[in-house]
Amino acid sequence: MQELKLTKQAETVNELLARYGVKFGIYKNNTFQEQLFPFDTIPRVIGKADFAYLERGLKQRVTALNCFIKDIYGEKKIIRDRVVPEEFVYISSGFLAPCDGVVPPKGIYAHIAGIDLVQGKDGEWYVLEDNLRVPSGASYPMIARELCRRSSPETFEANHVEDNRDYTRLLRRTMDHANTGGHTVILTPGRYNAAYFEHSYLAEKTGAHLVTGNELMVENDYLYFVDYSGKKEKVGVIYRRISDEYLDPMTFREESMIGIPHIFDVYRKGHVALINAPGNGVADDKGIYYFVPKMIRYYLDEEPVLQNAPTYLPFYEEDMKYVLAHFDDLVLKDVAEAGGYGVVFANKMTAQEKEDFIALLKKEPRRFIAQEVIDFMDIDILEGGVRTPRKADLRAFVLMADEPLVWKSGLTRFSRNPDSFIVNSSQGGGFKDTWVLSQ
Numbered sequence: 434m435q436e437l438k439l440t441k442q443a444e445t446v447n448e449l450l451a452r453y454g455v456k457f458g459i460y461k462n463n464t465f466q467e468q469l470f471p472f473d474t475i476p477r478v479i480g481k482a483d484f485a486y487l488e489r490g491l492k493q494r495v496t497a498l499n500c501f502i503k504d505i506y507g508e509k510k511i512i513r514d515r516v517v518p519e520e521f522v523y524i525s526s527g528f529l530a531p532c533d534g535v536v537p538p539k540g541i542y543a544h545i546a547g548i549d550l551v552q553g554k555d556g557e558w559y560v561l562e563d564n565l566r567v568p569s570g571a572s573y574p575m576i577a578r579e580l581c582r583r584s585s586p587e588t589f590e591a592n593h594v595e596d597n598r599d600y601t602r603l604l605r606r607t608m609d610h611a612n613t614g615g616h617t618v619i620l621t622p623g624r625y626n627a628a629y630f631e632h633s634y635l636a637e638k639t640g641a642h643l644v645t646g647n648e649l650m651v652e653n654d655y656l657y658f659v660d661y662s663g664k665k666e667k668v669g670v671i672y673r674r675i676s677d678e679y680l681d682p683m684t685f686r687e688e689s690m691i692g693i694p695h696i697f698d699v700y701r702k703g704h705v706a707l708i709n710a711p712g713n714g715v716a717d718d719k720g721i722y723y724f725v726p727k728m729i730r731y732y733l734d735e736e737p738v739l740q741n742a743p744t745y746l747p748f749y750e751e752d753m754k755y756v757l758a759h760f761d762d763l764v765l766k767d768v769a770e771a772g773g774y775g776v777v778f779a780n781k782m783t784a785q786e787k788e789d790f791i792a793l794l795k796k797e798p799r800r801f802i803a804q805e806v807i808d809f810m811d812i813d814i815l816e817g818g819v820r821t822p823r824k825a826d827l828r829a830f831v832l833m834a835d836e837p838l839v840w841k842s843g844l845t846r847f848s849r850n851p852d853s854f855i856v857n858s859s860q861g862g863g864f865k866d867t868w869v870l871s872q
Contacts, residue, residue, distance in 0.1 A: 543710070651698070
């Protein structure tokens, strides 16, 4: 591959990203903070054969996860057959009782999945997390690539990079497939949401209406978009970017000011599709993650292509013994947390912190998983004009219509701290473009 001329354009591209408002907002200490999402111009490069392997594993995994969600809110065979303990389903914060027995239009639950992976120094890819509720991040490499093309179009022509603008077509295909007949809208909580830039960007690129809850109304068991003039238009599909619990104050959290009263009734009757389906959180619970390889064997009768990170459930007596015996070698994760929060490395704890944590672990074993620390690959970033290695993961996007399709790109996030394995944007990380080579 030729020397990347983009590395000389890093400052220019980041200035343009700032001008376009490519930011990431977080709530911290009860305060909304908006910050730039730093972009590094050295891309992650995935060869054609390597991506074909990833693609096969991702399609398999998302297909099995969809089967699991359908089963959990339907026949519950996987529980009856004792593959997954019922305790891991019914006490999960992601399990929503109102969704029991509800089948979404076309029978698809996880229309858009964001699967987080790392590549170990052994060359193997490991899945760290499945995001099936409201996965975000696709817009960042899209707009970064757009700006990089302007800065150095010859770079992409010379290196045979798959065109990542295809995400727009895949997303529109997914929304159109689910549509029950009517307009397509993207539902945002509003300007102060962490991913508001993405909501507006994807609405522009797909031609969907960007709306807030007060622009939607239910009437006679159908959902309508009310425009500025008061005209009502029937809605057939919502790509919703708000959490389940705020979606409908009549069904979930009654104090929600950003949802739409009675929208769940419309959804239950099959009159509107919700992307993603409410209740998906039961399948991306960090405790349920442990069982995904078992799901693949159970529903698909196949061996998993992609491996989980070696994971232990203190819920099981045998796993608890292992965790206590190898405590200093493990990373512990609170299953209810996200965004890099609730992750602790045992070898960085003080003696007192270890004692306190082990006491909590024994008291609430369902609350935590323990994983081996994967020494995953470093990827070069530019820091002060000098290449320096940092830890990085990959969020791959799988979109489901009549079949699962994997976007030939992805969001690569990296740690800006040389001593950290945590790459999340909410923890101060940056992002890269992900190049999938076509030959």
